[in-house]
Amino acid sequence: MKSDTIAVKRHSLLYRILHWLIVLEVLLLLLSGLGVSEYIPLALLSRGVARSLHILLGLTWTGTITFFVYYLMMSGEYRWFGVSKIAPAIDFFVHEVRSFISGKKVKSPVGYNRDKKKYTEKVVPTEVLAWWGWFTLWTIMVLTGLALIFPDGFGFINRLCYAILPAFSTAAAATRFIHLVISVGIVIYMMIHAYASWTFGMVGSMISGSNDEPVADVEK
Numbered sequence: 497m498k499s500d501t502i503a504v505k506r507h508s509l510l511y512r513i514l515h516w517l518i519v520l521e522v523l524l525l526l527l528s529g530l531g532v533s534e535y536i537p538l539a540l541l542s543r544g545v546a547r548s549l550h551i552l553l554g555l556t557w558t559g560t561i562t563f564f565v566y567y568l569m570m571s572g573e574y575r576w577f578g579v580s581k582i583a584p585a586i587d588f589f590v591h592e593v594r595s596f597i598s599g600k601k602v603k604s605p606v607g608y609n610r611d612k613k614k615y616t617e618k619v620v621p622t623e624v625l626a627w628w629g630w631f632t633l634w635t636i637m638v639l640t641g642l643a644l645i646f647p648d649g650f651g652f653i654n655r656l657c658y659a660i661l662p663a664f665s666t667a668a669a670a671t672r673f674i675h676l677v678i679s680v681g682i683v684i685y686m687m688i689h690a691y692a693s694w695t696f697g698m699v700g701s702m703i704s705g706s707n708d709e710p711v712a713d714v715e716k
């Protein structure tokens with residue numbers, strides 16, 4: 497086993513395009529969403545325009561993230577993030593926290609096998625948790641958003657939100673509030689994600705597609 501690094505293609509063009517398209521759509525959704533907000537009104541656009549734009553973008557974004565998940569599965573990328581990886585990722589996270597407290601350095605499991613021309617491990621396990629975090633936030637935003645557009649078809653979401661927040665005057669108001677709170681959660685999550693990607697030197701690979709990876713010529 498050698499300790500060199502090798503430049504490899506980490507992300508396909510389509511994966512990168514989808515990632516940045518999702519980022520752009522989220523930023524526009526945030527701007528248009530705040531344009532119709534009952535609580536934090538941001539009057540950059542007229543309310544009518546903001547509403548139409550938000551609904552159009554919301555439905556487009558739902559399509560983009562559905563395709564992103566489909567692509568993740570069809571390209572085989574999903575196997576690095578799959579459900580079976582969640583429990584070991586939690587163990588790794590606990591190990592990271594313990595090491596941080598005791599001042600020890602955690603060894604990254606990421607490695608690339610030059611002979612087989614494939615990764616032995618592609619992601620640090622914490623990224624698995626980050627991915628499922630995104631998935632949860634996306635699901636809540638889509639379901640609450642759809643319930644606001646189609647209250648009849650998605651009545652169960654409105655009823656669930658009302659059960660969580662019964663102090664609101666209507667079920668739709670409870671749904672709307674949860675939609676707003678999670679949108680703020682997305683902003684915070686995005687900042688943590690961007691900061692982590694930046695400090696771990698990953699941003700370049702999400703633009704160019706390639707990254708210098710540690711060589712792991714022995715299969716782990």
Ligand code: HEM
Nearest residue numbers: 525526529530532533534535554638641642644645676679
């Ligand atoms: C990251 C994605 C999203 C963000 C950041 C976001 C943000 C927001 C915000 C801040 C509001 C105003 C809530 C309030 O304070 O009253 C809002 C309202 C709304 N959102 Fe979203 N949203 C997102 C995704 C979606 C999706 C995917 C849909 C639908 C498929 C959707 C549909 C709606 C609808 C229908 C409203 C109420 C508009 C009105 O009645 O005037 N949103 N959104």
Ligand code: HEM
Nearest residue numbers: 518519522619623626627630686689690693698699701702
């Ligand atoms: C709403 C905004 C964003 C969303 C929804 C989002 C979502 C995602 C998802 C789902 C992944 C794949 C899972 C993972 O590796 O964690 C990912 C990877 C990545 N994101 Fe984002 N992201 C956003 C913003 C950003 C920003 C602003 C940056 C950079 C400044 C960034 C940089 C990266 C990088 C570098 C990776 C790949 C990490 C790797 O190579 O393993 N993302 N993002």
